[in-house]
């Protein structure tokens with residue numbers, strides 16, 4: 001299982017290397033007339049179905065955990081699903097739905113920044129506050145399917161979307177579905193901290209792959225996979241699924257969108273997790289997973305057991321946003337522009353510490369990763385000195401599975417700090433690093449003296 005924590009340019013190269021894709025059959029031919037905003041596929045080099053067959057139901061069942069296999073349909077949820085599917089007024093004595101007359105709200109009117117509003121009253125309001133099918137609001141599912149087609153143009157295999165409570169929820173569900181205690185899991189050496197929190201109780205064998213500014217280093221990944229393959233029967237394909245956790249997909253600043261794993265997935269190995277947290281609202285808790293259809297039911301049963309469904313009102317709001325594509329594009333573009341401007345501002349402020357740390361200007365996402373010079377381990381610098389002096393940042397430790405290993409990295413976020421405070425924050429950071437470098441030198445001298 002691969003969990004790329006950041007967008008990586010080497011995606012295409014990576015998949016080709018691992019799976020030795022050979023041309024056989026062109027991908028589905030569709031007409032894309034909409035403007036090509038946030039195109040996450042490579043038009044000039046489309047993926048082709050290769051030498052291996054796409055995974056079958058039987059293949060997927062090999063990936064499933066015992067826990068996931070034991071999940072069964074909740075019949076009341078199935079009835080809700082059927083009621084929506086039939087789509088006409090039914091005389092229902094079945095579902096335990098509350099009577100809408102008891103809801104204390106009479107109207108919700110949400111004004112949009114770009115003009116227009118979402119007005120919910122009467123039937124539309126009661127529908128927004130009622131139970132809905134576990135997979136998601138049917139109208140929203142339709143929009144999400146279209147959006148994925150538009151953004152990723154995935155090779156024609158059976159895929160479905162399911163609404164989640166955001167990317168973190170999707171990660172949790174996937175791990176529950178796919179990871180047995182002790183299973184090997186491949187992750188970026190520095191990964192989103194939420195994946196580690198989910199994985200830790202499973203005691204997985206973590207195979208952390210080092211990365212550069214483009215993501216995982218393909219040669220190292222390939223070596224690890226080949227090493228693993230030796231354990232398998234000769235001729236068996238490498239046995240893995242890819243979880244593409246990508247909440248920063250809309251935040252790509254160099255105008256050169258990166259091909260997603262989904263856009264190249266001719267085998268049905270990719271589960272893609274999307275989220276609106278970073279560009280719409282993190283508090284709405286809204287995201288979606290795009291999965292090979294044979295896995296859909298497992299996730300649905302999980303959600304049935306866990307939360308019945310993601311908030312209906314949230315889904316109605318999202319549907320409203322997605323159904324006006326022009327407005328959506330304009331929101332996403334302005335979110336991207338705002339973050340790009342903030343990224344550039346922090347880059348400028350950081351120039352004053354170029355002798356103290358090194359970094360690469362991020363092409364995407366919300367973070368700078370600084371490698372601090374002359375400090376053995378940044379932990380106490382972040383938790384003691386910096387906090388004491390009123391500066392918050394995250395040490396690299398937070399993103400490694402083994403948080404006790406020393407790290408030279410700190411992560412700085414440019415998303416929210418007032419622009420007028422950026423310079424001050426960096427000046428403070430400079431003082432902190434200088435002091436920490438002195439302490440490190442003193443410690444080294446002491447160590448040398450005691451070794452003599």
Ligand SMILES: Cc1ncc(COP(=O)(O)O)c(C=O)c1O
Nearest residue numbers: 005166167168169192245275277
């Ligand atoms: C890489 C990554 N994945 C997932 C998440 C979780 O996001 P969500 O709010 O969609 O659960 C985050 C949040 O910071 C993240 O950075």
